[in-house]
């Protein structure tokens with residue numbers, strides 16, 4: 001019935017729940033007063049003993065009831081609003097803080113689309129849960145008992161029949177609940193899956209178009225949408241059916257009470273006025289529970305959403321490091337073994353040292369583990385054996401801010417934000433002066449291009465789609481230069497771009513390597529020949545290490561790969577000529 005954890009987390013909301021129950025109860029009492037007055041009026045009409053003061057009474061009662069109902073409704077809506085906004089704000093705040101705490105690690109437990117869905121629609125589902133369902137639950141217990149005593153004071157038999165029929169509604173709700181819980185979980189699962197593929201397909205639309213796979217994927221998404229439509233329809237059918245069952249019970253119960261009332265009147269046990277009152281009030285025994293039943297499915301949906309929200313809130317947060325300052329900029333891998341979720345080791349007993357201010361290149365076939373090494377240095381994963389150190393301090397102990405001040409990673413798909421060039425550059429250095437920004441643009445040979453397009457105020461579209469691939473990557477490099485960290489990790493920073501941009505970027509990297517510690521991951525071995533050390537990686541293991549000349553002389557895997565690339569580039573060059 002209730003999500004215990006939700007109630008515990010928001011126990012401050014109890015005062016609003018009490019307020020809502022009380023306002024509904026006072027409204028019920030005022031309705032009873034009105035019905036009693038109306039019933040006595042009818043009674044007097046039957047005995048022809050009606051006087052002018054009776055009309056006055058009913059008018060006064062009616063005005064009083066209207067005023068009380070109006071006041072109570074306003075109060076009720078206010079409490080409902082306060083309860084639901086407190087929950088929505090509280091939960092969204094918790095989700096936000098959790099996501100901030102987890103940083104990029106949140107993706108290990110929750111897909112981005114799911115995080116968005118649960119913090120928007122998921123949280124909205126709880127509005128009715130707290131604002132309507134919970135108070136209605138308690139009011140549904142209070143109302144029939146109150147009415148039992150009022151009707152019981154007139155006729156115990158009718159009151160007992162009405163009260164005994166009331167539990168049939170919750171019984172039907174419990175029966176539906178058993179069936180509904182699984183269905184609603186499935187509904188949410190299908191919903192988030194659909195959101196996931198929608199987001200992914202939208203982001204990859206250009207790729208899908210290029211490979212003419214958009215139609216196939218559209219059909220796949222249609223199938224998923226159809227699956228979602230079917231489960232939504234099943235949920236709606238279940239809700240409608242259960243409301244029909246509740247209606248049957250509610251109106252059946254009220255009819256039973258009315259029949260008893262009429263029989264009692266015909267036996268002379270109650271007056272006509274009392275009979276009329278029972279006739280008018282009997283439905284009130286059931287209406288609160290019936291309304292509860294209609295909120296029930298929304299509440300169950302809220303329960304399923306709450307499960308998802310708490311799964312995110314309970315996800316383990318990677319241990320925060322406490323070291324706030326890193327002195328040196330050397331790097332060490334000491335017997336590091338690591339695998340992703342599937343447990344298969346990607347890095348096997350990797351050890352190497354990068355001296356402060358030196359230039360190290362990581363090379364090897366695709367999938368051998370180069371980027372994984374960069375990810376461990378960036379502290380993206382902590383569940384490895386061995387030790388990864390920066391400046392002699394294990395990265396596990398490093399505070400993320402300190403690490404990001406120390407290390408800048410530039411990937412082949414660096415993210416450029418929609419906005420001006422200035423805004424993007426200032427991500428690298430918040431207080432960068434105009435001169436510094438222009439210096440960085442000159443360094444990466446982008447100054448003239450940007451000046452032609454509006455200078456630092458040039459508007460960049462989403463993902464900088466109004467720049468070429470090479471320009472975009474050079475802008476990312478300019479931003480990284482402004483960051484001015486002691487360590488730079490270039491992770492395939494020159495892949496997929498034109499040769500001119502590649503050469504310009506490589507010139508900057510070489511220059512940078514004279515004053516900073518640089519690790520360069522590159523497929524193209526011609527780019528790494530100047531490195532102080534080259535690590536040749538194969539299947540997650542460092543199989544060769546040394547300078548370019550040493551490795552060539554060794555005639556091992558590196559030498560073979562270098563020669564074969566050289567041959568290929570020679571043929572390509574000749575072909576182009």
Ligand SMILES: Nc1ncnc2c1ncn2[C@@H]1O[C@H](COP(=O)(O)OP(=O)(O)OP(=O)(O)O)[C@@H](O)[C@H]1O
Nearest residue numbers: 340341346364365366367368369370371372373492
């Ligand atoms: N997030 C991840 N989850 C699971 N497996 C992953 C993940 N990232 C990489 N892998 C796997 O780990 C292995 C090493 O990947 P990694 O990206 O480190 O290789 P790489 O040498 O950088 O490759 P490339 O040169 O193609 O970029 C691959 O088999 C890859 O499939």
